[in-house]
Amino acid sequence: MKVKGRVFKYGDNVDTDVIIPARYLNTSDPQELAKHCMEDIDINFVKEVKQGDIIVADKNFGCGSSREHAPIAIKASGISCVIASTFARIFYRNAINIGLPILECEEAVKGIDAGDEVEIDFSTGTIKNITKNETYQAQAFPEFMQKIIESDGLIKYIQKDLV
Amino acid sequence: MGMTMTQKILAAHAGLEKVVAGQLIEANLDLVLGNDVTTPVAVKEFKKIGVDKVFDKKKVAIVPDHFTPNKDIKAAEQCKYIREFARDKEIENYFEVGEMGIEHALIPEKGLVVPGDVVIGADSHTCTYGALGAFSTGIGSTDMAAGMATGKAWFKVPSAIKFVLKGKMNKWVSGKDVILHIIGMIGVDGALYKSMEFVGEGISNLSMDDRFTIANMAIEAGAKNGIFPVDEKTIAYVKEHSTKEYKVYEADEDAEYDAVYEIDLSKIRPTVAFPHLPENTRTIDEVGDIKIDQVVIGSCTNGRMEDLRVAASILRGKKVAKGVRVIVFPGTQNIYLQALKEGLVADMVEAGAVFSTPTCGPCLGGHMGILAKGERAIATTNRNFVGRMGHPESEVYLASPAVAAASALTGKITNPENIA
Ligand code: SF4
Numbered sequence: 215m216k217v218k219g220r221v222f223k224y225g226d227n228v229d230t231d232v233i234i235p236a237r238y239l240n241t242s243d244p245q246e247l248a249k250h251c252m253e254d255i256d257i258n259f260v261k262e263v264k265q266g267d268i269i270v271a272d273k274n275f276g277c278g279s280s281r282e283h284a285p286i287a288i289k290a291s292g293i294s295c296v297i298a299s300t301f302a303r304i305f306y307r308n309a310i311n312i313g314l315p316i317l318e319c320e321e322a323v324k325g326i327d328a329g330d331e332v333e334i335d336f337s338t339g340t341i342k343n344i345t346k347n348e349t350y351q352a353q354a355f356p357e358f359m360q361k362i363i364e365s366d367g368l369i370k371y372i373q374k375d376l377v
Numbered sequence: 378m379g380m381t382m383t384q385k386i387l388a389a390h391a392g393l394e395k396v397v398a399g400q401l402i403e404a405n406l407d408l409v410l411g412n413d414v415t416t417p418v419a420v421k422e423f424k425k426i427g428v429d430k431v432f433d434k435k436k437v438a439i440v441p442d443h444f445t446p447n448k449d450i451k452a453a454e455q456c457k458y459i460r461e462f463a464r465d466k467e468i469e470n471y472f473e474v475g476e477m478g479i480e481h482a483l484i485p486e487k488g489l490v491v492p493g494d495v496v497i498g499a500d501s502h503t504c505t506y507g508a509l510g511a512f513s514t515g516i517g518s519t520d521m522a523a524g525m526a527t528g529k530a531w532f533k534v535p536s537a538i539k540f541v542l543k544g545k546m547n548k549w550v551s552g553k554d555v556i557l558h559i560i561g562m563i564g565v566d567g568a569l570y571k572s573m574e575f576v577g578e579g580i581s582n583l584s585m586d587d588r589f590t591i592a593n594m595a596i597e598a599g600a601k602n603g604i605f606p607v608d609e610k611t612i613a614y615v616k617e618h619s620t621k622e623y624k625v626y627e628a629d630e631d632a633e634y635d636a637v638y639e640i641d642l643s644k645i646r647p648t649v650a651f652p653h654l655p656e657n658t659r660t661i662d663e664v665g666d667i668k669i670d671q672v673v674i675g676s677c678t679n680g681r682m683e684d685l686r687v688a689a690s691i692l693r694g695k696k697v698a699k700g701v702r703v704i705v706f707p708g709t710q711n712i713y714l715q716a717l718k719e720g721l722v723a724d725m726v727e728a729g730a731v732f733s734t735p736t737c738g739p740c741l742g743g744h745m746g747i748l749a750k751g752e753r754a755i756a757t758t759n760r761n762f763v764g765r766m767g768h769p770e771s772e773v774y775l776a777s778p779a780v781a782a783a784s785a786l787t788g789k790i791t792n793p794e795n796i797a
Contacts, residue, residue, distance in 0.1 A: 282517065303570050303601060304517065311519045356401050359531060368523045369425055376428045376526060
């Protein structure tokens with residue numbers, strides 16, 4: 215499975231409160247949440263993001279509360295993958311479980327700038343920077359995790375096997 | 378390069394010869410746990426899956442402990458919802474009020490976790506069972522739903538930090554002081570994503586109750602799990618509580634660790650974490666003059682027999698300071714009963730404490746002891762975040778049962794060495 219898009223770039227410790235501020239948590243509707251995604255650090259994000267785009271950030275992405283709303287908002291906004299140097303532990307799990315692909319790759323974070331065009335192959339973990347003509351290597355998703363992502367989350371993934 | 382204890386357990390449960398830190402694996406589960414707050418959400422997700430059974434009726438545990446005995450109508454509805462689910466799915470380990478306890482005190486007591494197990498729980502303090510040489514970690518409600526349906530969960534294999542303990546704790550120093558000391562040293566994200574492996578000859582001087590307390594608070598350093606090697610004390614505990622088969626895993630000699638710390642247990646002083654983070658620790662000698670309104674003794678961190686024995690030994694024959702409210706809540710019904718038989722309940726009630734049924738109650742500011750604005754509590758619980766026990770402008774100081782009980786007698790944070 216491959217995705218391709220333009221990059222939005224952020225720094226360290228992007229927390230769940232800026233990904234989706236608590237004042238919007240009175241709903242769990244993905245499209246409603248997506249309307250306010252990242253608005254406290256990047257007011258233009260919602261206006262500019264297109265289906266397939268990619269977020270690249272530095273350390274400890276998704277720290278803070280355990281709200282599943284954060285990866286849901288990012289996914290519903292159209293983002294196809296988040297690449298970061300490291301993720302906060304619960305965000306990492308929640309993202310995979312709702313079917314938002316995420317990759318840890320320090321090298322890519324160093325190499326990629328905002329606005330770069332990037333292509334990712336989840337089966338190999340290869341991240342291609344088309345703008346700069348560079349390639350970075352993240353750990354590939356194991357097969358079952360690719361299946362979770364392809365199934366649009368853990369619940370639908372296991373549904374296929376069980377029902 | 379060898380594997381850590383945690384890595385060995387995970388490899389075995391994933392059917393792999395070897396795993397390395399950072400690797401993503403899918404592992405078989407020995408137990409899936411939830412409480413009255415997280416299980417309702419998980420049940421809703423479970424129903425979406427569309428299976429009609431849980432993967433194994435013996436390997437799911439549901440413990441309504443946070444807002445029970447039902448605090449209000451909402452809590453009652455939530456408990457009803459999971460009670461009906463448990464009945465419908467014939468879940469064997471559903472524990473009703475009267476047989477329940479705080480989940481992390483109850484699960485080991487019921488023998489549901491043994492060495493070598495892999496356990497997930499929709500509660501962050503699920504890491505407590507590392508005391509038994511099991512891998513156990515907190516997860517979200519979606520994970521719990523999937524775990525109940527499939528008996529599997531995915532994990533990213535953690536790297537580890539090794540804590541080599543040596544020597545023996547002094548009187549009035551306990552497991553709580555050891556873990557507070559460690560969190561003070563490495564910080565609340567000091568072990569982020571990693572295992573905390575506790576090893577060394579000093580382990581043999583720690584009781585099982587001390588080990589449960591230490592493993593319980595691994596999450597307070599950001600860890601994925603905390604784990605102890607299995608020794609005679611572990612085996613004796615398991616034999617007393619469980620008939621399940623267990624397996625002992627040991628770290629390889631050449632296992633790699635991100636960091637190694639040596640800790641001399643004899644040098645640890647009674648330790649207190651100041652508001653509003655468990656890492657804000659000071660030794661009892663540096664505390665100064667801190668007046669308190671409430672004392673809370675209990676929780677999944679310190680609601681076990683040794684905790685109650687220590688607290689009762691300090692309170693026995695004395696009186697709680699005027700104007701201080703002392704609330705004791707034991708971990709389980711068995712602990713409650715044992716405390717009654719040993720006369721500990723009478724000791725504490727005579728001193729002026731109240732004695733509660735097992736519940737999470739005050740620990741999370743749920744019920745049974747909420748703080749008003751500006752009030753201050755000393756508690757043997759595990760979190761002192763803003764508003765944890767009530768009003769956002771109240772304060773919680775974390776300490777051992779000995780320090781909490783000594784403080785109850787004076788109305789300010791007090792060194793037990795000066796009382797007893
Ligand atoms: S006693 Fe406190 S920390 Fe333990 S499970 Fe209950 S609420 Fe959580």
